[in-house]
Amino acid sequence: MKRLATLFVTVLFLGVLAGCGAVPKEGPESGVGAAGSGGVGADGSGVGRPGGYGSNLDDPNGMGGGRGDMGRIVHFDFNSAMLSAEAEQVLAYNAKMLSKSSGPIQIEGHCDERGTREYNLALGQQRADAAARFLVSQGIQANRIRTVSYGKERPVIKGHDETSWRQNRRAELVSR
Amino acid sequence: MGKRCRQGDPLLNTGVVHSSVWARIKARAVPYFVTAPSKLVAMVPVCVLAVVLFMQGGLAHGALRIDITKGGLQPLPIALSDFVDLSPGGAVLGQNVSGHKLMEVVTADLERSGLFKPLDPKTFIQTPAELWQQGPNFRDWRLIGAEAVVSGAVHEKDGKLVADFFLHDVFQGTLVGKGKRFTAPVRDWRHVAHRIADEIYTRLTGESGYFTSRITFVASKGDMKWLSLMDQDGANRVDLTHDRSLVLTPRFAPTGEQLFYLSYEIGQPRIFRWDLYTGKKAIQGDYPGLNSTPAWSPDGQYMALTLSKDGNPEIYLRNLRSGELRRLTENNAIDTSPSFSPDGSQIVFNSDRAGSPQIYVMDANGGNARRLTFEGSYNAAPSWSPRGDYIAYVSGGGGRFRISVIDPKGQNGRALTDSWMDESPTWSPNGRVILFSRQSGSQSRLYTIDFTGHNERLVNLEDSINGSDPSWSPLVH
Structure with missing residues (x-):
């Protein structure tokens, strides 16, 4: 799990460096899949900031998305x-x-x-x-x-x- | 008589004398308005007589007066009769539409102060028209327990609302002060009502009122925050900012005509000045890092503020004319939330230089800092009363944040509220009432409380709107 997180963080961070960090802070719609947003980052599509504010992270099962932010x-x-x-x-x-x-x-x-x-x-x-x-x-x-x-x-x-x-x-x- | 001070015998026969004075006044049908000089001339003899009688009957034997220096106030029973509507010619009209509306506002003001108990008009024996035309029948008002009675009339002239009113001491049967006339554009009728409420409050408490004042605050709905302005009773709300920028901590200028506030419209927190009557907006410096907690000096010449440009949040003084900056605090801790003493000589502020946030006072030039609060591990957001005698602040403890007061010597501290998250205390212009915001869950509402800790009240806001960061204006006259 830890290695997975590290990998995720790395990929995520490369995404940020690629200039995708300018994606505006999202509302709930785009963040709904926060639990699975690791996947979004992991396939290298370069979405800079998984999840966003609020409701998506209220879900305790969504903490995986939160961990992705540790980068x-x-x-x-x-x-x-x-x-x-x-x-x-x-x-x-x-x-x-x-x-x-x-x-x-x-x-x-x-x-x-x-x-x-x-x-x-x-x-x-x-x-x-x-x-x-x-x-x-x-x-x-x-x-x-x-x-x-x-x-x-x-x-x-x-x-x-x-x-x-x-x-x-x-x-x-x-x-x- | 509870906490009220009235030394004289309420059954003094001066009441009879006054009634006859009143009858003479009414017989001439020319009340002695202070703002009607032409009528004044005719009334001078009566005026003098009234004043003399008032001096004897009123002051010598103890005037009707609420002693507001003590806690546990017993509100004064007062009869607020509808003002009568007059025709332009001065005839009493049948229905008191304007007069009723006006008195509703006056009644709400006085009731909310906690110092008055407006009596139910259904119990009044004299009708508004009788009261206006014949003067008070004091026996009738005594019978229903009124200690003061207000009578008045209202008419329109040249697009203006003209309201005349009289305040009577029921037990002594005397006028309290002179009759008074207020005139304002019809659309400002609520302002007229607040002026009348201020006048009654002042005459019976000996202190200036606060009903003709405004509140600016941060309104919010969902993630949107914007600046809003309204009368102290929640009426006439106007939204001041309409972009999507985060705005925080508006602060009224001593004149009541300008605001400082914090906005993130350039992506970082910066202080702006906003002129109420022109709508003009100007940034007040653009220093790297944090710019926050603008505080007006009482003379309106300086702003105390927090800047982090020199390494950590420190308090500075900015000359508003020249923009010149002077640093007031210097240490490795947070120094923030400055608030001037009413004479401008001192600044109360918040610092965690001793390890936890506490309240300190320093001279306005930055010297002679001394700690005021020693109880609790979280004391913040001090606000110096315009009367100078107390400092309101937020005291945290046991997972709760309460509005508290302490005197400038660090004595007589006490918590006034008990809730999960109360903050942003700001004083009424007369230093009597504290306005603050209360968060519960994700809701935030505005409340007022008397500085004695009595009479906590919710401020009316449209239901779906949250309110926080209030600032109370000076009197708007």
């Missing part, structure tokens, strides 16, 4: 912008891939729905900045990176429990 998403503890060892691994991998190209990179910082809007905007920025600093430490040029905090405005999962919150506390690499 460009790192998660955080509540009220923290500290990168975990796992997050650093993910980012190091991304840095390696990104160093082969020179395009602009956007890092979005997100929080779970708890806490105030204002504080979460700041916290989301800290998460994006932490990821950005790590990429720079891995040799990515700082001027390629733009950080955007969405605070608690753009949850991946709209549930109101720890499972959802964990998925929503994240920094996400997107091409722009």
Whole structure:
């Protein structure tokens, strides 16, 4: 399973590098098949971002789609912008891939729905900045990176429990 | 008498004297409006007499007055009789259509404040026409338990609505203040009603009212968010933004004529200024990274804001005329959510410099920062009352986020609400009521609560619309 995920992430990421990351964030329609979206990526058709926001990922069986996102998403503890060892691994991998190209990179910082809007905007920025600093430490040029905090405005999962919150506390690499 | 302060004997016979004064006023059929100078001349002797009597009977023996400094308020029973509709010639018309509409708004305002208990008009013994033409029969009003009675009349002239009103102290049988006339374009009739409600509120509490004010907030439906503006009672809602950009945290200028707000319309959060009356919009700087939490200085000359351009979220002061920027905080933690004290000398803000988000106060030049909150591991989004005596903020604990208040010395802290996610406190212009948003599930609604923790009320919004990020305007006159 782990190897499968790695393969998926790799293929997915190549898709992103191929410039397909500009596919707009999708509504529920295109994301309905999130559970099987690994397949979409795996056949190399180059769809950049499987799944999308919301309902498709509410399905617990759809977590496979969520795992596919680990290639460009790192998660955080509540009220923290500290990168975990796992997050650093993910980012190091991304840095390696990104160093082969020179395009602009956007890092979005997100929080779970708890806490105030204002504080979460700041916290989301800290998460994006932490990821950005790590990429720079891995040799990515700082001027390629733009950080955007969405605070608690753009949850991946709209549930109101720890499972959802964990998925929503994240920094996400997107091409722009 | 509950929490109300009235030292005088309610059975003082000054009431009789006043009734006769009233009869004389009515006999001349020229009420003494403060805004009708030509009529004033004729009324001067009566005015003087009324004032003298009021001084003696009213002030010397304890005027009708709600003591609003204490908690656990007992609302004042007040009779709000429909205003009578007058013909252009001043004759009383049979049906009080405009007058009834007007009083419905006044009644709703006063009732929602929690300080008044409007009595059921079905119990009124005097009809609106009798009340207007003969003056109050105080015995009748005492009988139904009214402590104050309002009478008035309304007519239209040259496309304008003209409303005259009088406020009476039932027990003393006196006028409370003078009669007053409000004039406004007919389409602004609700504004006239709010002015009357403000006037009653002020005369009976000794503080300025807040009914002629507006609320700006973020409205949402599904994933769409937009800026909206409405009267404080939820009427006259107007949507201000129509593109699909994410918008957040609108903030009224001290004049009430402009807003700052956050928009992602260029793909990143940036602060915009929006002029209510011209519709003009202008970006307020474009700094790399986060630009957020715009706060107006009370003189309208500066904006305090959060920028992350120097490494992490810090508070800066931006001169609105020159665009010059001055950094106010400097540490490795989050500093955000600035809010000025009413005199502009200090800024309350949010920082996690001690490990968890807490409330701090600093001088407006950035010096002398000190921590206000020590209880709980999550205190955020402070908002300084326009009266200066309290700071409202969000306190988290036990998986709940409550609206709380604390004084600027860090004393007298208390939670006012108890819900899963309450946030974005903003004060009524008189510093009495706190407006906030409450999330439950994926719904978000606006609520108000008295700063004593009493009288929590839902703000009317169309059912399918969510409301968040409210900001309360100053009085709109």
